[in-house]
Amino acid sequence: MALTKRQRARVFRGVQYGIGLLIVVIFALTANWANLKNAFFNVDVALSMFPRIITVGLYNTVIYTALGFSVGLVLGLVLALMRLSTVRVYRGLAIAYIEFFRGLPALLVLIAVGYGVPLAFPGTIFDKYTALAIGLGIVASAYMAETFRAGIQAVPAGQVEAARSLGLSSGRTTSFVVIPQAFKIILPPLTNELIALTKDSSLALFLGSTIAEQELTQMGRIALNTSKSLTPVVVAGFCYLIITLPLGYLSRYLERRTGGAKISTTPESISVGGPA
Amino acid sequence: MAGPSKLRVLALLPALAIAVAGCGNSETPSGNTGGSSGAAAPNVQLVNAGQLTNCTGLPYKPFEFEDGGKVVGFDIDLMDLVAKKLGVKQEVVDTPFDGIQSGADFNSGKCDLSSAGMTITDKRKENIDFSDPYFDATQALVVKKGSGLDDLAKLKGKKLGVQNTTTGQEYAEKNAAGAELVTFEDLGLLLTAVETGQVDAGINDNGVLYDWVKEKTGFEVSKEFDTGEQYGIGLKKGNADLLKVINDVLKEAKSSGEYDKIYEKWFGKKPE
Numbered sequence: 001m002a003l004t005k006r007q008r009a010r011v012f013r014g015v016q017y018g019i020g021l022l023i024v025v026i027f028a029l030t031a032n033w034a035n036l037k038n039a040f041f042n043v044d045v046a047l048s049m050f051p052r053i054i055t056v057g058l059y060n061t062v063i064y065t066a067l068g069f070s071v072g073l074v075l076g077l078v079l080a081l082m083r084l085s086t087v088r089v090y091r092g093l094a095i096a097y098i099e100f101f102r103g104l105p106a107l108l109v110l111i112a113v114g115y116g117v118p119l120a121f122p123g124t125i126f127d128k129y130t131a132l133a134i135g136l137g138i139v140a141s142a143y144m145a146e147t148f149r150a151g152i153q154a155v156p157a158g159q160v161e162a163a164r165s166l167g168l169s170s171g172r173t174t175s176f177v178v179i180p181q182a183f184k185i186i187l188p189p190l191t192n193e194l195i196a197l198t199k200d201s202s203l204a205l206f207l208g209s210t211i212a213e214q215e216l217t218q219m220g221r222i223a224l225n226t227s228k229s230l231t232p233v234v235v236a237g238f239c240y241l242i243i244t245l246p247l248g249y250l251s252r253y254l255e256r257r258t259g260g261a262k263i264s265t266t267p268e269s270i271s272v273g274g275p276a
Numbered sequence: 277m278a279g280p281s282k283l284r285v286l287a288l289l290p291a292l293a294i295a296v297a298g299c300g301n302s303e304t305p306s307g308n309t310g311g312s313s314g315a316a317a318p319n320v321q322l323v324n325a326g327q328l329t330n331c332t333g334l335p336y337k338p339f340e341f342e343d344g345g346k347v348v349g350f351d352i353d354l355m356d357l358v359a360k361k362l363g364v365k366q367e368v369v370d371t372p373f374d375g376i377q378s379g380a381d382f383n384s385g386k387c388d389l390s391s392a393g394m395t396i397t398d399k400r401k402e403n404i405d406f407s408d409p410y411f412d413a414t415q416a417l418v419v420k421k422g423s424g425l426d427d428l429a430k431l432k433g434k435k436l437g438v439q440n441t442t443t444g445q446e447y448a449e450k451n452a453a454g455a456e457l458v459t460f461e462d463l464g465l466l467l468t469a470v471e472t473g474q475v476d477a478g479i480n481d482n483g484v485l486y487d488w489v490k491e492k493t494g495f496e497v498s499k500e501f502d503t504g505e506q507y508g509i510g511l512k513k514g515n516a517d518l519l520k521v522i523n524d525v526l527k528e529a530k531s532s533g534e535y536d537k538i539y540e541k542w543f544g545k546k547p548e
Binding site: 206 | 374377378435437440441456457458459460461465466468469471472473474475
């Protein structure tokens, strides 16, 4: 064993780089570049998608996501408070809701809202925006409820005790002391959920859409049919990155700002509002 | 032994796996093109040895739909004849329609052919080859009974449901000026939207719509548009061997009466 620790590390590093290079070379040599260029980066096809991909596609994706996120935020907060309530019925309801909707694919929930509800209650027809606000909101709220719960539990118990001993009621303590601090803690994970929801909004294409209601994925797929090139999908993909990359940056920034507060995701027996 | 370097070796494993998988992939195509095609009398190369892989878009009743865990229908029975001729079994793959008509499903080696109630059009011919026509179809309008919507002109300002990438969608885009077109991914969702009233009318091929209103008595086919469309079996561009087998089978079936028998089984009457 003539190699020192340091030399060994260097040899291993060399092997790693070598394998990485080998993979790149294999891909580069086996790929058909002419086909690739035409299939993924056909400039004419890409240009023909502008400006509608931005003014309609990107616009609708943002609107659908914002609608779902807003509903999810409100519903998620209510669910989290129910989940931490001292009332057993509330707790049970919240757990059932969260486990149920967290376990279902978002697509099935959307179809249930968009097609199932009108079938079950004839006459109630949601327009696309309402259906998506409800459908995506239901899915998002199940995830956000757990995030909110973790955030609320991460607020030091001393905060509640101090607020209560200053004479704040249990409700006021929750609204003005606990939730604002919890919100600050969960900003980074909430941003991640917003990114996930942005991508889930692509499921909107299954709800049927007029030309003005198309979002990015659907526009990409429709253009795919007429252009005989995969370029539209690439363009749509880049448009998603326009939304998600800044959000990812924001998430990391907020994490630094909030000191990367660690929050547990396992439920504990702390209940909001202190002893009733 | 030093702990850290052991860990480094472990970290290499995924990279190695990828490298090995990469090598494997680059070799398989050349290995497959050997003589291991279907054991058929006619010299036809099949994407999966021993089976005729049929890409279709479900549901499209009565041409292809699921019944009791099996895909059945008029198209499926016809393709069983082709499979029989080749001495193999038919395997049905459900795939989005855009993959079929763009030729991607054939070019990527996913399927041998597609019987999907697909109209022969010049645009589709640019991407795939078609067999001889095997079915005459026209576009039709399905509406709630008594709605009086029996022409495209009356749909001005109303919502008309179309199925994405179909000839019905094309027809509506050209001829239903003033109607608001709502695009659905498949026939099932389109018809549900008609049933719930999300759209005022739906346009699709007459065969599937007549089949639907048989069960949904509150709805009717209010208008047929004589578009003179014909269905063809789609396959990879330039696959002349398979094309010949399909055309031969269709011809034989029509002359032997087998075609009429299958037609009657799914449409309840003999072809006119």
